[in-house]
Amino acid sequence: MVVGKMMSSVWVISIALLLLCFTAQCGQGAGGAQLQEQDGTRSELEEVDALKEKLIIGNRILDLNELVSPYGHISARIPNSDRIFITSAKSPGLVTVEDVLVVNLDGEVVEGEGITYSEVHMHTGIYKARDDVNAIAHTHSDYAVALTIADIPFQPSMNQALQYIGQAKTWDRIGTITTSELGEQVAEFLGADNALLFKRHGAVIVGPTVELTTIRAIFLERAAKLQLLATAVGKPVPFTSEESSRLLPANPSRPWQYYSSKVSQDLAP
Numbered sequence: 491m492v493v494g495k496m497m498s499s500v501w502v503i504s505i506a507l508l509l510l511c512f513t514a515q516c517g518q519g520a521g522g523a524q525l526q527e528q529d530g531t532r533s534e535l536e537e538v539d540a541l542k543e544k545l546i547i548g549n550r551i552l553d554l555n556e557l558v559s560p561y562g563h564i565s566a567r568i569p570n571s572d573r574i575f576i577t578s579a580k581s582p583g584l585v586t587v588e589d590v591l592v593v594n595l596d597g598e599v600v601e602g603e604g605i606t607y608s609e610v611h612m613h614t615g616i617y618k619a620r621d622d623v624n625a626i627a628h629t630h631s632d633y634a635v636a637l638t639i640a641d642i643p644f645q646p647s648m649n650q651a652l653q654y655i656g657q658a659k660t661w662d663r664i665g666t667i668t669t670s671e672l673g674e675q676v677a678e679f680l681g682a683d684n685a686l687l688f689k690r691h692g693a694v695i696v697g698p699t700v701e702l703t704t705i706r707a708i709f710l711e712r713a714a715k716l717q718l719l720a721t722a723v724g725k726p727v728p729f730t731s732e733e734s735s736r737l738l739p740a741n742p743s744r745p746w747q748y749y750s751s752k753v754s755q756d757l758a759p
Contacts, residue, residue, distance in 0.1 A: 534569075541566055541700070542590045545575050548627070548704040550753035553583030555708050557629040562692070564627040565613045566700050568592070574617060578604030597670065608668050615673025616680060616696060623696045625703035630692040633714035638689040644714065647726045651713030653740040654706045658685040658693070666691075685710050705742040708749070 545566050552558040560581035565574045574593050577585040592601035595618055597610045613626045637644055637660075644658040661679050676694065680686050684706055685695045693710060697703035720726040 537569060541568070542575060542587050544700040545577070545590060546585060546587055547750050547753060548700045549577065549582035549585050551704050551749040552627060552629060552707060553581070554749065554752055555711070557631040557707055557711055558582040561630050562628050563607045563609070564700070564703065565625065567617055567624040573600065574613060576606050576610060576613060578602070579607050609666055611670050611673030612667040612676055612694060615670065615677040619674070619677035620696065622698060624698050625696070625700040627695045627703050627707045628692060629695065629707050629711070631711040633718055634687055634693045634711055635690060636718055637714050638687050642721065644687060645717055645726055645728055646713060647720065647728060648713050648716050649737055650709040652729055652734060653737050654709045655684050655713065657683050658687055658710065659683065660687040660689055662689050664690060701746040702740070702742045705745045708745070
C-alpha cells in the first residue's frame, strides 16, 4: 500500500516536471521568435536609414561634380515597397537626411515635410517600368547638354563610358517631365538602357544601387566631355568588338569610396 502511494507520488511529480519543462521550452521558443522578429525589424530600419544616408551622399557627390548645380535630383526605391525616397525641392548640394521624403509611385508625398521636385514623374515612370532599377539620377551637366545642342549622338568612346553606361539615346522633346504620362514616355524611350539624354536639358541615369547610379552619372558627363574634345580635333573612333571584350565589368566601389570621402566632412554632425 505504501509502495503504491510512493509510486503514485513519483508518477505525479514526473508529469509535473514534464509539463514544467514543456512550458519553459514553449516560452523560450516564443521569446526566441519575438527576438528574431525584433532583430528583423531592427535590421530593416537600419537598412532604410542607411539608404537615406546614401541618398544624401549621392546628392552631394553629384553637386561636387557640378552635375546638379543647382538643379537636379536623385531618388532610391525603398526595399520591399512601392515607394521611393527623394528629397524636398532643394538644390542637391544643400539637402540633409531631414529633407528626405517618402513618395508613392503616383508621385504623391506620403511621408515627410515639404514638396518634392516637379519632375518626380520621371522617377516614378521608370520605377514602374523597370524592376531592375533601384536608383535614378536626373542631371543638368554641361557637356552632356552640349552634345544634344550640337545634335551629336552620344558615343561611349572611353573605357568607363562603355563599362558603366553603354548606349545613351537623345530624347528630342523639349521641356520638363511634369506629368505621369510624360514619365511613362521617358521610361519607354529609355528601354533597357542605363541612361538617356534630354535635348537642351540634361540626362537621366539609372541603376540597381545609389552608388552605381551616381558613378554612372559622373562617367556619362566625363565621356561627353572627351567626346566633344575629340570631335574638336578629329573624328571620335568607336570601340571595336574585340576591344570591347577586353574591358572588365563596372565596379563602382572604388569611385564611390573616393567621391564619398570628399563629401563626408560636410555630412559630419
